[in-house]
Amino acid sequence: MSELSYQDTLPGGKHWSFTLRRGTQLRLTDVEGGANVGMAFYNPANLLERYNAPDTLKCQHTFKLTRGNCLYSDMGRIFCSITEDSVGWHDTVCGNTTKDMVAKRWGVKTYQAARNEWFLNGHDSFLVEGGKYGLGRRDLVANVNWFSKVATKEDGTMVFDPNNSPAGSSVTLRFEMDTLVLLHTCPHPLNPSPDYPKKPVTYQISQAAPVVEDDFCRNFRPENRRGFENNRLYTLFG
Amino acid sequence: MLKESNLAAAQASYRAIVPAGDYWLHEVKKGQTFRIVDVEGNQAADTLFYNARDPHERYSATDTIRAQGNVYLGVGADLMSQDGNVMLTIVADTVGRHDTLGGACATESNTVRYALEKKTMHACRDSYVLALAEHDHWGLSKRDISHNINFFMNVPITPEGGLTFADGVSGPGKYVEMVARMDVLVLISNCPQLNNPCNAYNPTPIEVLVWEVP
Numbered sequence: 431m432s433e434l435s436y437q438d439t440l441p442g443g444k445h446w447s448f449t450l451r452r453g454t455q456l457r458l459t460d461v462e463g464g465a466n467v468g469m470a471f472y473n474p475a476n477l478l479e480r481y482n483a484p485d486t487l488k489c490q491h492t493f494k495l496t497r498g499n500c501l502y503s504d505m506g507r508i509f510c511s512i513t514e515d516s517v518g519w520h521d522t523v524c525g526n527t528t529k530d531m532v533a534k535r536w537g538v539k540t541y542q543a544a545r546n547e548w549f550l551n552g553h554d555s556f557l558v559e560g561g562k563y564g565l566g567r568r569d570l571v572a573n574v575n576w577f578s579k580v581a582t583k584e585d586g587t588m589v590f591d592p593n594n595s596p597a598g599s600s601v602t603l604r605f606e607m608d609t610l611v612l613l614h615t616c617p618h619p620l621n622p623s624p625d626y627p628k629k630p631v632t633y634q635i636s637q638a639a640p641v642v643e644d645d646f647c648r649n650f651r652p653e654n655r656r657g658f659e660n661n662r663l664y665t666l667f668g
Numbered sequence: 669m670l671k672e673s674n675l676a677a678a679q680a681s682y683r684a685i686v687p688a689g690d691y692w693l694h695e696v697k698k699g700q701t702f703r704i705v706d707v708e709g710n711q712a713a714d715t716l717f718y719n720a721r722d723p724h725e726r727y728s729a730t731d732t733i734r735a736q737g738n739v740y741l742g743v744g745a746d747l748m749s750q751d752g753n754v755m756l757t758i759v760a761d762t763v764g765r766h767d768t769l770g771g772a773c774a775t776e777s778n779t780v781r782y783a784l785e786k787k788t789m790h791a792c793r794d795s796y797v798l799a800l801a802e803h804d805h806w807g808l809s810k811r812d813i814s815h816n817i818n819f820f821m822n823v824p825i826t827p828e829g830g831l832t833f834a835d836g837v838s839g840p841g842k843y844v845e846m847v848a849r850m851d852v853l854v855l856i857s858n859c860p861q862l863n864n865p866c867n868a869y870n871p872t873p874i875e876v877l878v879w880e881v882p
Contacts, residue, residue: 484729484771484815487831489780493769494829504793506776519829523739523769525730528752568811570750572730582825586740586765588733619734656780 436635442628445555445614447562449474452665455513455604455638456611458631460577463597465629466618467576468526468552470560471501471509472610477565479505483522483572489653493582495520495574498650500606500657507664508657509609511647513638514602517595519579523572524588526552527619536626549626555614563610576601578618590620604638604647606661671743673760673845675701675879682878688871689860691795693803695720696848699881701759703845704856706820708872710836712859713819714772714792717747717755720851723806725749729768729815739825741766741817747846750814755852760845763838767823770833772796772816773861782863792816792857799855806853818859819844821866833866 435454439461440446450456458467473479482504490499497515500508532538532551539549552573560569579594617627641648641658648658677683680703686692688711696702704713719725728750733739735748743761746754771777774793778786793813800808820838825831858874861867 478810482771482777482815484769485774485777485780488770488823488833489777491831492829493825493831502777502780504774504776506774506778506780523730524734525728530752566724567750568724568726570728570814572815581827581829582739583827586738586825588737588739620737653780656784659784660776660779 434634434636437632439630439632440615441630442615443550443626445550445559447559447610447612449608449610450605450635452605452607453638455602455636457600457602457634458576460595460599461597461630461632463595463599464592464627465595465615465631466578466621467631468555468573468614468616469576470556470571470573470612471503472563472565473503474608474610477563477569479503480569480571481509481573486522489657490651494579495522498647500647500654501574502657506657506660508606508661510603510605512601513604513647514600517577517599517601519594520601521575521578521580521618524575524580524619525572526556527616528553531619532626550616552614552616552619555616556612559612575618580620588620590618590622592622606658607664669743670762670764671760672762673703677877679879680877681880684876686856686858686874686876688858688873689790689795690858691799692854692856692858692876693799694854694876696852696854696878697881698848698851701845701847701879702854703843703877704819705841705843705875705877706838707840707875709840709842710820710838710867711872711874712821712861712867713874714857714859715817715819716796716814716855718808718812718853718855719749719755720853723808723853724812725751725753726812726814727755727817732768739769741768754849756846756848758844758846762842763820763844765822765837766844767818767821768815769831770818770821770823772857773859778863786863789862790860792859795857796855833864836866
């Protein structure tokens with residue numbers, strides 16, 4: 431990793447957002463193991479361009495996200511590439527916890543009773559962070575759930591793997607265009623833990639090395655080479 | 669699970685053929701039954717739903733699959749909104765499995781999937797955008813085009829995390845039927861995709877039928 435520009439740790443069950451410039455990288459670290467980071471991406475210059483999980487999956491013929499995969503917008507461009515991954519499987523189809531779901535599974539902890547130890551949920555977290563940029567419920571997308579694995583059985587039944595991400599696991603994203611990043615550290619919606627899991631996540635921002643011709647992500651699939659070409663055209667025109 | 673309907677087409681209060689590559693936008697009232705027929709087989713009906721009384725509430729693929737704990741749609745599936753409400757329920761199905769993870773085709777994603785030179789070929793997302801622009805009294809736009817259902821499409825996911833577009837499990841005359849749990853606006857793009865083997869490179873018409881509240 432190149433020289434670190436910024437490092438911070440988000441406690442579990444919180445939300446935040448920032449804009450990352452093309453050519454920066456973001457490393458997420460699951461400090462204690464079993465963390466979940468809900469994340470959604472938008473183009474800050476045109477908020478109508480947003481992360482598209484179906485396009486990301488079908489373009490790369492995959493159901494899981496790992497090193498080599500690129501995260502596509504609905505406009506055929508790449509927000510970011512997964513350049514490093516110690517985990518091997520990240521979910522992008524299960525969405526978020528909701529207020530009702532949290533109350534049913536883990537009980538209610540209100541701000542009035544618990545102050546900032548209250549139980550937040552992923553759905554409301556995206557509404558709050560997105561709202562800061564003029565985004566609302568119309569703009570919600572299928573988000574990524576970093577560090578969480580949900581596999582499927584033959585009949586399509588979804589199975590959550592509680593041991594997917596040991597302490598110290600990390601994933602690194604290299605941003606291929608300027609990107610608004612919304613994130614939360616609320617639990618994965620299929621996490622069966624008896625207690626509300628509050629898992630901290632460290633995030634580090636640094637300068638990425640230039641994308642070279644034999645770059646792993648760019649050559650991971652023939653589709654990704656075309657995605658990178660779309661990014662090149664986007665930069666060319668503005 | 670396969671389950672046939674006991675409703676007769678002759679009793680439907682509405683019937684229409686949607687040619688391949690066209691869109692269909694229609695309000696289905698709460699309690700009405702709505703059917704889509706794969707007339708010639710192996711077609712994909714890319715479908716979105718909106719709450720007709722509050723159109724910014726719309727179908728959500730993530731909420732739907734999470735609520736049922738299964739990635740495929742079939743009989744008994746409650747189709748959920750992003751606000752956590754049931755919009756429709758699938759009550760009959762002679763296909764067995766429908767996709768909601770593959771999304772719709774778009775000219776831009778076609779450049780990535782197939783070739784940069786294919787960017788001017790007709791795509792579902794263009795039909796969606798045109799439909800919403802031609803009916804802008806609903807207050808909907810590209811913002812509201814979320815991840816859709818691909819009725820009749822077979823997108824198997826492997827236990828190892830692979831995803832493929834397989835030959836359809838649908839066939840001529842097969843159908844899927846659902847009951848509206850709220851007044852819903854139905855937006856279908858009858859997929860014009862010419863690059864995908866899922867429709868044998870030959871998009872074909874679908875039929876839509878609506879029955880009144882029994």
